[in-house]
Amino acid sequence: MKLFLDTANQAEVEAAVKMGVICGVTTNPSLVAKEGGDYIQRVKYFCDLVGGPISVEVLANDAEGMLREARELAALHENIVIKLPITAESLAVIKQLTAEGIKTNATLCFSANQAILAAQAGATYVSPFVGRLNDIGQDGMTLIEEIRTIYDNFGYDTEIIVASVRSPRQVTDAALIGADIATIPYKILMQMVGHPQTDLGIAKFEADWAKRNS
Numbered sequence: 210m211k212l213f214l215d216t217a218n219q220a221e222v223e224a225a226v227k228m229g230v231i232c233g234v235t236t237n238p239s240l241v242a243k244e245g246g247d248y249i250q251r252v253k254y255f256c257d258l259v260g261g262p263i264s265v266e267v268l269a270n271d272a273e274g275m276l277r278e279a280r281e282l283a284a285l286h287e288n289i290v291i292k293l294p295i296t297a298e299s300l301a302v303i304k305q306l307t308a309e310g311i312k313t314n315a316t317l318c319f320s321a322n323q324a325i326l327a328a329q330a331g332a333t334y335v336s337p338f339v340g341r342l343n344d345i346g347q348d349g350m351t352l353i354e355e356i357r358t359i360y361d362n363f364g365y366d367t368e369i370i371v372a373s374v375r376s377p378r379q380v381t382d383a384a385l386i387g388a389d390i391a392t393i394p395y396k397i398l399m400q401m402v403g404h405p406q407t408d409l410g411i412a413k414f415e416a417d418w419a420k421r422n423s
Contacts, residue, residue: 210383210384210387210388210389210390210391211232211233211389211390211391212230212231212232212380212390212391212392212393212398213231213232213233213234213235213261213262213264213370213390213391213392213393214231214233214234214235214392214393214394214395214398215234215235215236215240215372215374215392215393215394216234216236216240216394216395217236217240217241217243217244217248217251218240218244218395219244219251219254219255221395222234222255222258222259223258224395225395225398226258226259228398230398231259231261231398232259232260232261232262233259233261233262233263233264233390233392234255234259234261234262234263234264235263235264235292235314235336235370235372235392236252236263236264236265236266236292237266237292237316238266238268249285252265252282252285252286252289253285253286256285256286256287256288256289257286259288260288261288262288262290262312262334263286263288263289263290264290264291264292264314264316264334265282265289265290265291265292266291266292266293266316267279267282267291267292267293270296270298271298272298272299272301272302275293275298275299275302276302276305276306279291279293279302279306279311279313280309280311283306283311289312290312290313290314290333290334291306291311291312291313291314292313292314292316292336293313293314293315293316294315294316294317295315295316295317295318295323295326295327299315300326300327300330301330303315303327303330303331303332304330304331307330307331307332307333308331312333312334313331313332313333313334314332314333314334314335314336314370315327315330315332315334315335315336315367316336316338316372317336317338318335318336318337318338319337319338319341319342319352320352321352321355321356321359323335324337324355324356324359324360324367324369325359327367328360328363328365328366328367331367332367333367333368334367334368334369334370334389334390335356335367335368335369335370336370336371336372336392337349337352337353337356337369337370337371337372338372338373339352339353339371339372339373339374339375339379339383340372340373340374340375340379341373342373343375349373349379350379350382350383350386353369353371353382353383353386353388354386356369357369357386357387357388361387368389368390369388369389369390370388370389370390370391370392371383371388371390371391371392372392374391374392374393374394374397375397376397376400377397377400377401379391380393380397380401
């Protein structure tokens with residue numbers, strides 16, 4: 210399973226790339242608004258720095274506007290992936306962009322049926338939001354299991370990006386289910402790195418070594 214970083218923060222992306230554990234970045238309007246600055250320049254920088262897929266979301270609601278925004282964004286860099294929420298309008302846009310060789314990420318997916326439609330339209334990626342489903346009392350990982358089974362049954366090429374990840378355990382569960390990708394906040398990435406027993410072990414090694422040399 211691949212790991213993407215879900216952020217628009219430059220320092221977080223730089224730190225994750227330095228660790229050598231991510232191969233893509235996902236952004237959304239909320240993350241971008243939080244960071245401010247020159248968004249387009251930052252996206253270009255991410256494309257060069259990460260060397261992998263960088264998902265950028267369109268804001269238009271109509272097909273004509275989506276296509277216009279998508280083509281403009283895709284022209285910025287070969288690593289750009291166009292994010293579109295799954296709607297009747299966007300499915301047609303995904304189909305057209307796929308025909309033009311532009312990669313797409315069908316986002317805000319909350320049902321297996323939406324994932325089926327995204328795959329039928331030719332989406333490169335589909336992003337089920339597990340955390341938001343859990344927020345309303347549903348099991349987000351059950352949805353990942355359903356999509357994985359359906360995609361395997363019919364040989365869909367669309368890759369599953371587990372999104373809206375709220376804990377390291379959800380990353381583990383996504384990997385066990387067989388999701389292609391988990392896109393995670395930097396905070397979750399750092400939680401994956403740490404473990405109390407690791408910290409205790411390091412402290413003991415250092416203490417024992419200090420005693421030896423005292």
